[in-house]
Structures are given as structure tokens and as C-alpha cells.
Amino acid sequence: MNQGKRLLNLMGTKIQIWLEHDEVEHLLNQAQKMLIDYEQRFSANRLDSQLMQVNLNAGIKPVKLQSDLFRLIKIGKTQSLAKNSFLNIAIGPLIQAWRVGFNDARYPSVSEINQLLTLINPNDILLDEDNSSVLLKHSGMAIDLGALAKGYFADKVIEFFKQQNAHAAYIDLGGNVLTFGACPFHDDGYWRVGIQNPFLTRGNVITVLKIQNQSVVTSGIYERTFNYNGKTYHHIFDSQTGYPVETDIESITIVTEHAIDGEIWTTQLYGYSAQQVIKQINKIDHIEGIVITKNHEYASSNGLLI
Template sequence: MTMNSYSVRFEMMGTFIDLVVYHPNGEQLIKEAYLQLQDYATRFTANQADSELMRVNQSAGIAPIAVAPDLFELIKLGKYYSEDVSTPFNIAIGPLVKTWRIGFKEASVPSQAVVHEKLALVDPNQIMLNEQEHSVFLRQKGMEIDLGAIAKGYFADQVKQRLIDAGVENGFISLGGNVLTIGHSPKNSNKAWNVGIQNPLSERGDVIRIVPLKGMSMVTSGINERFFEFNGQRYHHLLDGKTGMPLATDIASLTIVSKRSVDGEIWSTAGFLSSASQSIHYLNAIEGIEAVVISVKGDVMITSGLVEYKQHSTDIALLLMQ
């Protein structure tokens, strides 16, 4: 008996979103997932003046703002990982993101004076959380929380949970390269969703490895996703809260395989250390996190929980060691 599959692709949050659901009521479930994502997109964005998150940012240095429990939990999670100074993950990076505008037409290289001024505003320890009130207070005027490095993973996890609660046993959620799977693909003989890792040094569509996912998440961050060129120099969008400049690294892309997509999001930024080998060493020590790091020279490194094998003569897949 083959179960009906329902799939849809739409644009939201500046990216393409793909949903595939195997369920008799799939059409309705996909509509609900769309509305769920739309709700998150309007409340959690730093790009709309009237979003719930922007109310927090606009009240920086003025007053605490009570927010919905889900936004509070996400900010709390983000703050926790941001306070680890050994990684570049930082939800207080907003003022720098707004200054560089990488990914927008008006991207430009800010002066050292401006960078220096913004660096004083990207301290996650200045985000004050009140558990009782569910309120968030940014202690200095000009501070801004940016959830860009964590939100999509959180959204994907919430959509997945709701689909599972509705009885979905096989499904696929992709929020612009953030892939989260439910069960396996009934169409594939290897009983998995086969997801490719883009070669960051080549044309789009050139897949360097394939990862068969079953109920797992895969998130990729790269310096080739958003950047601009100025005076012959390329500036990518992953900013360093210590220097105010794009991260200095020999990593071209970092892919995380994990159970929850939000963890994949966190570590695909937090793992962006100054070298690929340093990143692999660091991520190897984190339980439940596997990684594929591709250096700017094209070297592919993997954490010890992944194993490589050739499926066909050219096709190299990465398997999670069970």
C-alpha cells in the first residue's frame, strides 16, 4: 500500500522552503505548517520594525519587554551558547549585521571607528532575562538581538514536532538548506532521505557528498552563501564579534548532522573556528553532533561518528555510525 505524498515549495524568510508529507491528511497538514512558519517569520525577524523581536531591540537601554514563551526560550538558548567566548556564535551580533548589510544591495565596508563603536554593543552578557515575566532587556541602547543563526532550526523542529503529533511518520522539511527529516523516504531503496552537501568551491548543484538521513537534521553554513566584493576583496556574512570583521578562517563550509535542527544551526556557526582541523577537533568532543568540514583548499574532513563509503564509482556517501 503506497501512502499519498503531498509536497509544496514556497518562498518565505528570503529563502525557498520545501515540505514533503506522507499522510492521508497531508494537504491540510502542509497548510498548517505554512501558517505556523508564517507566524514565526513575522514574530522572530530582525528585518521588520513591528516584529516581537524588534520590540525588544527598540527598547534596548530603556525597558524590559515581555515576549511569548517560545521567543523567550529561543533567546535564552541563544544567550547560553553566545556566552561561550571560544566560539563565534553570538545572538547579540545584530548591530554589526546591520552595519555591514551583507546580503543586501547596500552592503559596504564600515570604517574602523564604526566597527569599534558597534563592538561595545555585541556582548551577550548584557541580555537580561526574567524567567517570571518572560521579559528580555538589552542593557545598552543600540544593542540588537539577531536570531538569524538559530531561528530556522528552531522553526523546523517545531514544524516537525507538530507533524509527528499529527501522525506523520515520513516527511521532509527544508528551510533554505536547513534539512530536517521524519522517518525515511518511502521512495528510496536505502530507506533514507538522501541529502547532498554542496561543493562550496564549485557551481551550485555540484554535490560533494551525500548523507542518507533518517529522522535526522542537516544544516550547512558557508562563506560562499552571502558575500560582497569591494576593492578586489571578498567579505562574507559570518561576522566575528571580537573583531567586528568577517571571520578569518580556512573553512569554506561546515555541515552539521544532529537530531535537532536547532543544534545543527548553533554548531554550524559555533564550529566556524579559524581552521578546519581545529573545528573538527572541537566538534568531535560534542555529543550528538557530527560534522563535515570543507576547507578553502577543498579538503573534506569528517568527525569520527561519520564513515565514508563509495556507493557508485563516483558517488561518496557519509553514513552515521549507528
């Protein structure tokens, strides 16, 4: 059984894929093609992407999509409408107004934010199941799948490897990790995934998790920020206010079977207090988590292997 690794720079991040399979290079090439295709079609920042065609035709006409993109938008709308969820795939107009994490980040006016709040209702994403088409009800609306896409892509790549009878695999899309099979580098078969210490430079971990056939997704406010009038603003927005969420949390890590579920939960929970997040995670079957607060406090759910 051959082993191989592939390092890629895509989607604004560093991607690492590791695979154990008889035809390892062939499968890594296929996975690379998949990820390049996903980036081209799902991006909210490329004028030629399928998703951008939906956004450019907001308030004009529905756009027919390939089934995978339609499905992710459907998942995103459903999760955006979940009770007390801080996830909202209709948040695109706010992201483009603030531009946090980009060189042209800015602080929008109150009147601009109030106007944008009328354009971010996920109920106004109209789905046509029969035609796999999406219509944004109002001109100026925009879908952004950044809170979900990497998890979806990780699941798709690992699913492909399983279909090809891979022995084991690992994918890391810039902090979104998904594993399959037993880790050959440790006698116990568990993969080790370090959780970034948000107060130190990248590569310094606060703890190491042991996982197998699981995903680890971390969402934090410590890398994509900008300063305005002496205050730091981050990239996770509150759909009720139009401003970055007010929270005592520096980062949330979710451990679950599928990477997309980790994406969903890290975003849905981000507007709560650290204490509320841990209580909520402990109530939900099949997920575990870690919260790190701005005050350098650390808490984990009951079932984590550390």
C-alpha cells in the same frame, strides 16, 4: 497514506516540505501558517516583528514576548556565552552596519566598528523568566537570531507533524534539512541529502549523506559576500574584532538529531581551523560533520554515512 509537498518562498529562502499523512494538505497548510507566523514574529528585518520591538526598546524598557520567542532568545544567550563560542545573538549592530548579503552592503570605519563592539555583549541581554520579557541594556543593541531561527522552526514543524501522527516528513529551509521517519523513495529507508560544492553553482554536490530522523545543517561563506577594495568579505562575524571571521573554512556541515543543534554548532565552530573543527566534532557525542576548506580540501568526522 497520502503524500504531499509544499514549496514556499519565506525568510529570504526557498522552503520545501514533504509529508506522508492521511490529511496531508491540511497539515501542510498548518505548517505553512506556522512558518509565516514565525517569520513575522522572529525577524530582525521587519519593523512590526516581536523581535524588532525588543531591539527598538533597547536601553528603554523590557518587552514581554510569547514563550517560544523568549525561549529561543534564552537558548541563544546561553550558547553565545559558551566558552570559545563564535555564536553571538547580540551581533545585530554589526550585521546592520556591514549589511553583507544586501544591496546596500558597506565597509564600516574603524571608529564605527570600535563603537559597535561595545554593543554586542550577550551578557547585556537581560531576561526576566517570570514575565517572559527581554531588556537590552544599552541603546543601540540589537538581537539577531539568524544563526538559530531556521533550525528552531524546522524542529517545531517536524514536532507538530509527529504530534499529528505523521508517517514520515522532510523539511528543507534553504539548506537546513530535517527528516522524520523512513524515506519511502529508497529501499533502505534513508533520506539522501546532498552537500553543496561551494566552488560550483547551486545544485552541484560534493557528497551525499544518508540520514534518518536527523538534521543536516550547512553554514558557508560562499553565497553572502561583498567586495571592497579588491577583498571579499562574508557574513559570519568575529565578536572580538568586529570583522568577518578569519578562517580557512569555506563551509561546515553538521549532522545531529535536532536542527537547532546543527545551527548552534556550525556557528560556534566557524572561527576555528578546519583541523580543529573535525577534532572537536569527533569529541562530541551525537554529532557528525563535514568541513570544506578554501583550498578545496574535504574532511569528515568518523561516524558519517556517506
